[in-house]
Amino acid sequence: xxxxxxxxxxxxxxxxxxxxxxxxxxxxxxxxxxxxxxxxxxxxxxxxxxxxxxxxxxxxxxxxxxxxxxxxxxxxxxxxxxxxxxxxxxxxxxxxxxxxxxxxxxxxxxxxxxxxxxxxxxxxxxxxxxxxxxxxxxxxxxxxxxxxxxxxxxxxxxxxxxxxxxxxxxxxxxxxxxxxxxxxxxxxxxxxxxxxxxxxxxxxxxxxxxxxxxxxxxxxxxxxxxxxxxxxxxxxxxxxxxxxxxxxxxxxxxxxxxxxxxxxxx
Amino acid sequence: xxxxxxxxxxxxxxxxxxxxxxxxxxxxxxxxxxxxxxxxxxxxxxxxxxxxxxxxxxxxxxxxxxxxxxxxxxxxxxxxxxxxxxxxxxxxxxxxxxxxxxxxxxxxxxxxxxxxxxxxxxxxxxxxxxxxxxxxxxxxxxxxxxxxxxxxxxxxxxxxxxxxxxxxxxxxxxxxxxxxxxxxxxxxxxxxxxxxxxxxxxxxxxxxxxxxxxxxxxxxxxxxxxxxxxxxxxxxxxxxxxxxxxxxxxxxxxxxxxxxxxxxxxxxxxxxxxxxxxxxxxxxxxxxxxxxxxxxxxxxxxxxxxxxxxxxxxxxxxxxxxxxxxxxxxxxxxxxxxxxxxxxxxxxxxxxxxxxxxxxxxxxxxxxxxxxxxxxxxxxxxxxxxxxxxxxxxxxxxxxxxxxxxxxxxxxxxxxxxxxxxxxxx
Numbered sequence: 001x002x003x004x005x006x007x008x009x010x011x012x013x014x015x016x017x018x019x020x021x022x023x024x025x026x027x028x029x030x031x032x033x034x035x036x037x038x039x040x041x042x043x044x045x046x047x048x049x050x051x052x053x054x055x056x057x058x059x060x061x062x063x064x065x066x067x068x069x070x071x072x073x074x075x076x077x078x079x080x081x082x083x084x085x086x087x088x089x090x091x092x093x094x095x096x097x098x099x100x101x102x103x104x105x106x107x108x109x110x111x112x113x114x115x116x117x118x119x120x121x122x123x124x125x126x127x128x129x130x131x132x133x134x135x136x137x138x139x140x141x142x143x144x145x146x147x148x149x150x151x152x153x154x155x156x157x158x159x160x161x162x163x164x165x166x167x168x169x170x171x172x173x174x175x176x177x178x179x180x181x182x183x184x185x186x187x188x189x190x191x192x193x194x195x196x197x198x199x200x201x202x203x204x205x206x207x208x209x210x211x212x213x214x215x216x217x218x219x220x221x222x223x224x225x226x227x228x229x230x231x232x233x234x235x236x237x238x239x240x241x242x243x244x245x246x247x248x249x250x251x252x253x254x255x256x257x258x259x260x261x262x263x264x265x266x
Numbered sequence: 267x268x269x270x271x272x273x274x275x276x277x278x279x280x281x282x283x284x285x286x287x288x289x290x291x292x293x294x295x296x297x298x299x300x301x302x303x304x305x306x307x308x309x310x311x312x313x314x315x316x317x318x319x320x321x322x323x324x325x326x327x328x329x330x331x332x333x334x335x336x337x338x339x340x341x342x343x344x345x346x347x348x349x350x351x352x353x354x355x356x357x358x359x360x361x362x363x364x365x366x367x368x369x370x371x372x373x374x375x376x377x378x379x380x381x382x383x384x385x386x387x388x389x390x391x392x393x394x395x396x397x398x399x400x401x402x403x404x405x406x407x408x409x410x411x412x413x414x415x416x417x418x419x420x421x422x423x424x425x426x427x428x429x430x431x432x433x434x435x436x437x438x439x440x441x442x443x444x445x446x447x448x449x450x451x452x453x454x455x456x457x458x459x460x461x462x463x464x465x466x467x468x469x470x471x472x473x474x475x476x477x478x479x480x481x482x483x484x485x486x487x488x489x490x491x492x493x494x495x496x497x498x499x500x501x502x503x504x505x506x507x508x509x510x511x512x513x514x515x516x517x518x519x520x521x522x523x524x525x526x527x528x529x530x531x532x533x534x535x536x537x538x539x540x541x542x543x544x545x546x547x548x549x550x551x552x553x554x555x556x557x558x559x560x561x562x563x564x565x566x567x568x569x570x571x572x573x574x575x576x577x578x579x580x581x582x583x584x585x586x587x588x589x590x591x592x593x594x595x596x597x598x599x600x601x602x603x604x605x606x607x608x609x610x611x612x613x614x615x616x617x618x619x620x621x622x623x624x625x626x627x628x629x630x631x632x633x634x635x636x637x638x639x640x641x642x643x644x645x646x647x648x649x650x651x652x653x654x655x656x657x658x659x660x661x662x663x664x665x666x667x668x669x670x671x672x673x674x675x676x677x678x679x680x681x682x683x684x685x686x687x688x689x690x691x692x
Binding site for chain 1: 289290291292293294295296297298299300335366388390391421422423424425
């Protein structure tokens with residue numbers, strides 16, 4: 001003879017109540033977190049600039065700098081006339097501050113110019129030698145950047161000719177998706193190097209792109225065993241690495257990438 | 267308990283969702299030949315020999331074009347970079363010319379010796395991929411170029427090329443049928459026999475050091491083994507009747523052949539000295555052309571036991587005979603591919619013989635030739651190529667093609683009749 005403890009079936013009701021309590025707790029926790037955490041400063045929009053494609057909107061002078069400085073800021077120049085594509089001109093144009101406006105006009109490469117402009121602000125208040133010095137410094141910086149930009153553009157143009165491809169498509173305007181950006185570069189590079197021997201070649205790799213936009217680590221995760229395609233992938237990654245541009249503010253991104261010929265899936 | 271499960275689920279869900287983010291897919295259309303430029307090697311001393319440099323380029327270009335991976339061409343270094351060193355040259359002209367890869371070289375001729383250094387560069391990524399240096403005499407220049415071609419394929423595909431291998435064949439331009447051996451591309455033809463008789467069915471040993479063949483030089487078609495290194499010749503089978511169509515086993519320990527000592531031709535195996543004969547087939551029909559599978563477990567052969575010559579497969583002890591070919595009325599000359607996935611043979615159809623490949627299970631038949639009369643196919647050691655004899659345009663020659671039938675090229679260089687080619691395995 002065993003005694004049996006009577007059990008009451010609470011049904012779905014109890015579970016529902018518990019679930020509601022948990023959800024409420026989570027909601028309150030989030031709300032509390034939001035109150036405690038101060039609002040973060042507005043992170044500037046990330047624009048990926050394709051140095052190869054053309055054309056770009058004409059650069060606009062920084063509005064804030066203009067208002068403060070009666071004398072036009074020394075133009076940094078050559079670079080300003082060079083066509084550079086900006087992927088989110090509309091968004092950038094509506095921003096009121098001078099810094100993003102310059103950024104939107106000339107892209108990433110113009111960032112130091114904007115800095116130069118900001119630095120030049122006090123120049124208007126301190127006459128004499130300091131002003132000359134700052135102007136000369138700004139000119140020198142501008143010249144050096146222009147020279148670097150020209151060299152880079154020349155290199156990329158040379159590569160493009162050799163590669164025989166046309167424009168390198170960039171990520172969609174304002175997408176700000178580093179994965180898509182990496183894919184675009186790798187797609188273009190694989191077009192140049194593709195060669196394979198087996199029927200269904202594929203290579204899966206893990207890539208780590210550093211904050212400077214350089215490939216810092218590459219690891220093969222899986223391969224179909226087609227050494228010819230494997231070599232083509234290695235060459236494509238090497239080639240793409242030359243044109244990776246650092247996503248602004250990034251510290252290092254890891255990407256898993258599967259390479260395979262078009263229409264031939266793993 | 268339910269509460270714990272729920273909490274666990276709530277905690278795990280976001281992690282699971284973030285882990286499901288897919289990998290980036292990178293694709294490109296088509297498959298392309300790599301564009302390879304072969305620059306004429308530069309002489310580093312005063313004894314420049316333009317003919318040597320040209321031969322080196324020609325051999326390398328031909329090998330690379332035949333590989334099926336490259337579109338190669340001999341190119342002179344652009345004048346602007348002529349004076350630059352091998353180690354440090356200007357990539358730009360090659361980049362702008364659209365090349366993927368470049369072979370550059372240097373050679374020196376001193377006291378009859380030849381030293382050649384080849385380097386392969388990746389033009390796109392501007393770096394050296396591989397380099398090799400060879401030392402020998404001036405007549406070795408073809409071999410050195412073939413060796414570097416093998417090295418290039420090793421680097422690109424992970425598998426060494428076969429451009430230093432040989433093809434043995436029968437030629438009748440002397441009025442007799444003698445055995446010859448040549449480079450895969452037809453260079454350096456050398457006679458192996460000069461007995462003024464009928465010699466036929468050569469086959470290389472797996473190590474490439476010996477050739478077996480059948481000869482009527484004593485009146486009966488007996489089988490001989492000829493060393494390639496010291497020209498010694500050994501009679502290994504002079505049994506009554508036919509001693510023909512010998513094929514060396516993959517381990518080199520035995521030879522399968524057709525013997526007719528019992529009346530009709532049957533498949534036997536003998537050891538490399540000709541002893542210990544083992545009869546494998548027992549049928550009143552003709553059984554000929556045995557061909558070992560690369561694992562040595564099976565043998566393909568030709569038999570007319572069903573009325574017409576067809577290809578059969580059996581275990582290497584003679585058991586488990588199965589018919590392989592079911593199409594065509596006349597299928598002969600089977601050879602098993604080095605990887606074991608295909609058997610190549612020749613089929614007589616209305617217009618003549620053609621080369622066909624088929625899987626060992628009888629599926630996937632594919633005709634590789636269409637022009638002329640094509641017989642006696644034989645695989646290269648890596649299975650990338652097939653050599654065969656062909657009668658096209660009025661002459662019998664030795665041809666080479668890729669395993670898919672593309673790139674058919676005549677390699678026998680002089681006039682005359684050439685047949686029964688066989689490719690060395692290494």
